[in-house]
Amino acid sequence: MDLAQYLPRLGQGLAVSLQLTVISVVIGYVLGTLLALGVSSRRPWLHWPCLVVVEFGRGIPALVVLYMVYFGLPSFGVLLENFAAAAAGLTFTVAAYSSEMIRGGIASVPKGQREAADALGLAPATTFVRVILPQGLRSSIPALMGLAIMSFQGTSLAYSISVAELMSQAYQVSTITFQYLSVYGVTGLIFAAISVPLTWLSVGVEKRLARGAR
Numbered sequence: 496m497d498l499a500q501y502l503p504r505l506g507q508g509l510a511v512s513l514q515l516t517v518i519s520v521v522i523g524y525v526l527g528t529l530l531a532l533g534v535s536s537r538r539p540w541l542h543w544p545c546l547v548v549v550e551f552g553r554g555i556p557a558l559v560v561l562y563m564v565y566f567g568l569p570s571f572g573v574l575l576e577n578f579a580a581a582a583a584g585l586t587f588t589v590a591a592y593s594s595e596m597i598r599g600g601i602a603s604v605p606k607g608q609r610e611a612a613d614a615l616g617l618a619p620a621t622t623f624v625r626v627i628l629p630q631g632l633r634s635s636i637p638a639l640m641g642l643a644i645m646s647f648q649g650t651s652l653a654y655s656i657s658v659a660e661l662m663s664q665a666y667q668v669s670t671i672t673f674q675y676l677s678v679y680g681v682t683g684l685i686f687a688a689i690s691v692p693l694t695w696l697s698v699g700v701e702k703r704l705a706r707g708a709r
Contacts, residue, residue, distance in 0.1 A: 552591020
């Protein structure tokens with residue numbers, strides 16, 4: 496049986512995986528930035544809730560989060576279709592991990608930058624928004640790119656809640672053709688064809704940022 500005729504189905508699954516990746520990464524990074532600011536806050540009422548959310552998100556496997564969102568939330572009257580549940584669960588995980596990366600980037604900014612801003616008479620809020628935060632985010636770029644790659648690979652977990660992403664389509668094709676090794680081999684190559692170049696790109700960006708910091 497010709498496997499090539501089923502490649503469009505794998506392509507459809509890849510499109511769904513990419514959609515999940517874009518949604519979880521874009522929204523997750525925004526939420527991660529807010530969580531990083533909350534964890535970095537000296538106000539206990541803001542610091543501790545944000546820290547609990549971050550540690551909770553990092554400590555629970557993404558698959559368990561997906562199950563909690565898809566199967567658990569209906570107990571509270573919150574019903575999400577499988578794609579929305581997968582997007583919400585993956586976004587939560589990305590937000591938790593990215594928050595620590597961003598917080599680490601902010602913490603890595605030399606104290607001299609803040610002292611220089613103070614010497615220029617900048618307000619603390621202006622110093623943070625215009626001096627500290629941009630440099631912290633810049634330092635976080637390589638780690639965030641690596642997280643985006645892992646998030647793309649992690650979309651395969653959405654198969655467990657019946658989202659028609661790449662892994663789910665691969666399973667469907669393999670059950671039709673019985674060419675399990677070939678189908679999953681092609682699926683792995685598709686993941687690698689996207690992940691490997693992005694990994695090389697992230698390494699290049701990291702080296703370029705390191706040269707620029709000298």
